[in-house]
Amino acid sequence: MKDGKLPNPNMVHPITGYENEIYIKPTIKNPNIIVGDFSYIADSDFESHVTHLYDWNGDKLIIGKFCQVASGVEFMMNGANHQMNAISTFPFYTLEDWDMEPPAISDLPIKGDTIIGNIGDGAIIGANSVVGQNIEPYTIVVGNPATVLRKRFDDELIELLLRFKWWDKSIDDINTLIPLLTCSKLDKVKEEIQKRLD
Numbered sequence: 001m002k003d004g005k006l007p008n009p010n011m012v013h014p015i016t017g018y019e020n021e022i023y024i025k026p027t028i029k030n031p032n033i034i035v036g037d038f039s040y041i042a043d044s045d046f047e048s049h050v051t052h053l054y055d056w057n058g059d060k061l062i063i064g065k066f067c068q069v070a071s072g073v074e075f076m077m078n079g080a081n082h083q084m085n086a087i088s089t090f091p092f093y094t095l096e097d098w099d100m101e102p103p104a105i106s107d108l109p110i111k112g113d114t115i116i117g118n119i120g121d122g123a124i125i126g127a128n129s130v131v132g133q134n135i136e137p138y139t140i141v142v143g144n145p146a147t148v149l150r151k152r153f154d155d156e157l158i159e160l161l162l163r164f165k166w167w168d169k170s171i172d173d174i175n176t177l178i179p180l181l182t183c184s185k186l187d188k189v190k191e192e193i194q195k196r197l198d
Helices: 155-164 171-181 186-197
Strands: 033-035 061-063 114-116 139-142 147-151
Touching: 155 186, 171 186
Parallel strands: 033 061, 061 114
Antiparallel strands: 139 147
16 A cells, blocks of 8 residues: 555556556456456557457457556457458458358357456566467467467466465455565565465
8 A cells, every 4th residue: 555545446547647558447448358457558548459359259358457568569359360261261241331241150260269367377478479379377478479488487386376366366465465476586485375375
């Protein structure tokens, strides 16, 4: 608690006087975009970074809590996929005045909802990476296509963190956990989390 105030996930601008960083959740208008508390983008508008999100395919973008999104990130949704099992891949159904209903979902290479876990799930995506598949928790990926560079922590600590789920704790609890969450002595972190789980 700073100056007697708790962090507010429903405020748009988490930094007073700075317009180019916003908490995403309170700015969302599209019901197919679901964002958890305190996730932010280094920009003044989030939805412009989500492309090809169409109602007809039921696609959803789901982002967890405490995610950090860089200004150049783009979320390209399933609506960008074209029908590939027909003579033409041209998307007549998305363009004005063509006489075509959207194809059956089974005729499109739809991969399901795009789900970005909580920052507590700990994956780091390198700059200019293109992610086209699931990324394991606490993994660093880079490149196009994104490939695993390495895990951030050993398997034991990853398992403890996934059980501990600090991101689901109350604001008061998270405030008391900050020294642990920002500690670089990982053996100490592992020991302390284990104690709290027992």
